[in-house]
Amino acid sequence: MHDAPAQHTHDVLLVEDDEVIRAATELGLTDHGFRVTAAADGLDGLRHFRERTPDIAVLDVMMPGLDGVSLARRIREESGVPVLLMSARCDPVDVVLGLEAGADDYVTKPFDVGVLVARLRALLRRAAPLTDRVTAREPLTVPGPPAAAPALRFGDLTFEAASLEVRRDGTPVSLTTVELKLLREFAASPGTVLTRDLLLERVWDYVWSGDTRVVDVSVQRLRAKIGRERIETVRGFGYKLRP
Known part of the structure; x- marks a missing residue:
């Protein structure tokens, strides 16, 4: 007798250029019932976003090409989808720039997956009508x-x-x-x-x-x-x- 597959309640776009962090975060989100589309850079992330609009986007700030703040701004120009930024930097200037670009929240690295999941669920509740x-x-x-x-x-x-x-x-x-x-x-x-x-x-x-x-x-x-x-x-x- 096989176990029933886990229900995926929300689609998450995860954009992170560090392969190890990307894989670990994707695994953690999947274990908590999210369906994850992962991208290694901002341009690829923007393409995935336009091809299949997710319920929420999780973006690394420091990425080559199109960085997370710029990607958040592009997403906000096209959609009201909640955006959460991830950053190894906690300088107030970086935080302000990200939020003013249209991001809804941020977490600093390293972070606990449970905390990330709680914040994502809070953003999704907020995004409901x-x-x-x-x-x-x-x-x-x-x-x-x-x-x-x-x-x-x-x-x-x-x-x-x-x-x-x-x-x-x-x-x-x-x-x-x-x-x-x-x-x-x-x-x-x-x-x-x-x-x-x-x-x-x-x-x-x-x-x-x-x-x-x-x-x-x-x-x-x-x-x-x-x-x-x-x-x-x-x-x-x-x-x-x-x-």
């Missing part, structure tokens, strides 16, 4: 008739909680899933300081204390779209939305 998850939490509306669902207004910023539409001075603002979730958390508690660890847990689904630079960079990107004065930094604690 945001409206599906909004209903599972308390509504972001002020008290009143359920059918009314008034928009939330903060100065020149309007947030439609039901439709997840954001406008600034009446002009639609395009936000990524991460930015929408950040704004949703801030809008739920205007004037309340939200710590970086709390935002990691609620927006990134990290229940452990992770590297909070991903929060800082994402808040910076959100500020650039809704107004830098709208989200205030509370030094030593976190951020709050100005009512």
